[in-house]
Amino acid sequence: MIELYGTPRSRALRISWLLEELGIPWEFHYIDFARGDNRTESFLALNPCGKVPVIRDGELVLTESAAIMMYLAEKYGAGQWLPDAGTAAAARHYQWLSYIITELEQPLWTMGKHKFALPEAQRVPAVRTTAVWEFDKAAAIAEDWLPDSPFLLGEQIQVADILLAHTLLWATVFEQDIPPKLAAYRDRLSARPAMKKALDKTSASAQ
Numbered sequence: 001m002i003e004l005y006g007t008p009r010s011r012a013l014r015i016s017w018l019l020e021e022l023g024i025p026w027e028f029h030y031i032d033f034a035r036g037d038n039r040t041e042s043f044l045a046l047n048p049c050g051k052v053p054v055i056r057d058g059e060l061v062l063t064e065s066a067a068i069m070m071y072l073a074e075k076y077g078a079g080q081w082l083p084d085a086g087t088a089a090a091a092r093h094y095q096w097l098s099y100i101i102t103e104l105e106q107p108l109w110t111m112g113k114h115k116f117a118l119p120e121a122q123r124v125p126a127v128r129t130t131a132v133w134e135f136d137k138a139a140a141i142a143e144d145w146l147p148d149s150p151f152l153l154g155e156q157i158q159v160a161d162i163l164l165a166h167t168l169l170w171a172t173v174f175e176q177d178i179p180p181k182l183a184a185y186r187d188r189l190s191a192r193p194a195m196k197k198a199l200d201k202t203s204a205s206a207q
């Protein structure tokens with residue numbers, strides 16, 4: 001049984017969504033930031049950063065959402081969720097993962113940090129204008145790169161699809177304009193039943 005620590009709509013949603021797609025049993029531990037659950041000694045022992053998501057799989061405790069996704073897909077994906085290692089498709093998949101995290105998520109998170117996540121004294125509101133500009137530039141390129149196939153690498157959904165769709169959902173929460181092809185892709189991916197199941201299950205634990 002995989003244990004997932006997080007809050008329903010944080011980066012933990014990438015993991016809960018993928019867990020539902022993989023169809024493996026998992027248990028959710030709600031980490032309430034307002035209550036300080038991420039600052040307790042027991043949580044900091046799992047992740048000294050005090051951040052979610054964290055998973056536990058037997059002896060293994062793992063942090064960093066992209067690393068967790070890759071691990072779960074490799075171990076439980078039955079060869080369906082990642083391209084074969086060493087192929088051009090795998091290289092393209094790595095390119096997408098890196099682009100999503102460093103070019104799309106980074107400016108979004110900069111917006112979030114300077115709006116609500118950082119302690120008030122550390123927030124610099126003007127940084128948000130730059131982050132919006134950076135996000136728009138990166139999203140325009142992703143829009144050009146988005147293939148006509150159902151998923152990023154063709155006919156088969158891969159880890160990077162969940163990561164991109166989740167990041168685009170975040171962009172929407174942060175009220176960013178999303179170019180039309182990416183918006184349609186986000187809507188199509190997030191309509192998958194696994195996404196709703198993940199949200200329902202984690203939201204029920206957060207009551």
Ligand SMILES: N[C@@H](CCC(=O)N[C@@H](CS)C(=O)NCC(=O)O)C(=O)O
Pocket residue numbers: 010011012033038050051052053063064065066117
């Ligand atoms: N690079 C990490 C970032 C994790 C992260 O920043 N998580 C946020 C929620 S989405 C968090 O736990 N924030 C709490 C805090 O910063 O105190 C990942 O991808 O997992």
